Amino acid sequence: MLEALRVADLQLASIGFRLSVAGAPLCDRLEPGTGLQLHTLAQYAPPARDGIRAHFGLAGPVGVEGVVPGSPAVQAGVRADDTLMAINGTALAPAPAGEASTAQLAALHQQLAALPPTAPIDLTLSRAGRRIAVRVQPVAACFSRYELRIGNSFDARANGELVQITSKYLEAIDGDLLPAVVAHELSHNILRHRERLAAAGAEFGFASGFGRNVGLFRQTEIEADILAVHLLARARYSPHTAARFWREAGPRLMAGIVRSRSHPPLRDRIDLAVSEAARFTRPGAPPAPPPFLAKRNQPLDGDWRKLLPPSAR
Ligand SMILES: [Zn+2]
Known part of the structure; x- marks a missing residue:
């Protein structure tokens, strides 16, 4: 079920990335296109969260659910099930408590979208217990x-x-x-x-x-x-x-x-x-x-x- 959802989410993300990047010349609101498909613990119902954490090997509240094939995230070496720890040296906010909500995911998108569209983004990741630093070189994409x-x-x-x-x-x-x-x-x-x-x-x-x-x-x-x-x-x-x-x-x-x-x-x-x-x-x-x-x-x-x-x- 979670893996089927991952495939479906990535299918939509891949189409969206391709359209957003190709459409950039038509857009006056741009964001850095990375190809990162993130998910958060907070978007799942509270009783499911322990299972989610275990299934995706999450070491924090925000994980990489997938990466769009051929995207800047892939080129930088980001992999599915990496945990996102920090963006440009700033640690991510802790997971909000309460019912399932995509508010944290939306806030994260706003945070990334506010960065210059083509400036490199330094990500700190956790992979199998180890800290990894990667630099993603985004491409301009429609917001x-x-x-x-x-x-x-x-x-x-x-x-x-x-x-x-x-x-x-x-x-x-x-x-x-x-x-x-x-x-x-x-x-x-x-x-x-x-x-x-x-x-x-x-x-x-x-x-x-x-x-x-x-x-x-x-x-x-x-x-x-x-x-x-x-x-x-x-x-x-x-x-x-x-x-x-x-x-x-x-x-x-x-x-x-x-x-x-x-x-x-x-x-x-x-x-x-x-x-x-x-x-x-x-x-x-x-x-x-x-x-x-x-x-x-x-x-x-x-x-x-x-x-x-x-x-x-
Ligand atoms: Zn319509």
Whole structure:
């Protein structure tokens, strides 16, 4: 069970790392990309913690659950099940007491993300009782943490600093199509959609399907669908991944979305993904980033129709 979770977490982390690094030129919030997939004792339920400590050989509250293949962490010699003791000479905070929480993990991400994106990071590790010092040479990456949530329904969200998808995606969707989901959610973060929706007074949940909320949410969904194709292409996934994803998984996904009125019709999403991907298959220089990227610091206007390809307007 823990090993299956490790494989799944690393699968998501690897896709996220690849998209975050390739997408860096499109991001104005950057962080050091290391390929470290950390986990904390505090994120597990208290009764499970002794077993977790033993299973992963943890010598402290924060461990390396895995390292993304080929990443700076691997090149520096970091291995799965190393315990992270210090970052740039500063010892990590002790584990918080209490119920399972990812707060410590989130704080750790904030701490690492605040470092210059390409400056070396000195890590002190504990491996089988020995202290090891490594220097990781990070690469610039879009600011975003990736988290797999155990869940039996399709749920993917982005809150500005976190991309979270449920394990249902990994179980039910062809692995080749997963980057489309992750790229869509990362696009929401790059475009600051969560905070811009809040600034526009958009109402989340049931109310999102009514009144002016519909336009605001559809605008963010369509923008994320378009930018996702650019991220996929830059990360050298097929730009057609998004269209395939919507065709193959869309009907199952849309059935589960209660607030479906706030989301664009599936047919529009497929048309959009097809037409955006087609721009990448033409000869010549790759297409410029979508114009709305330059407006990520401006208020949303809710005009989603102008974003559709002419055929779908
Ligand atoms: Zn979305």
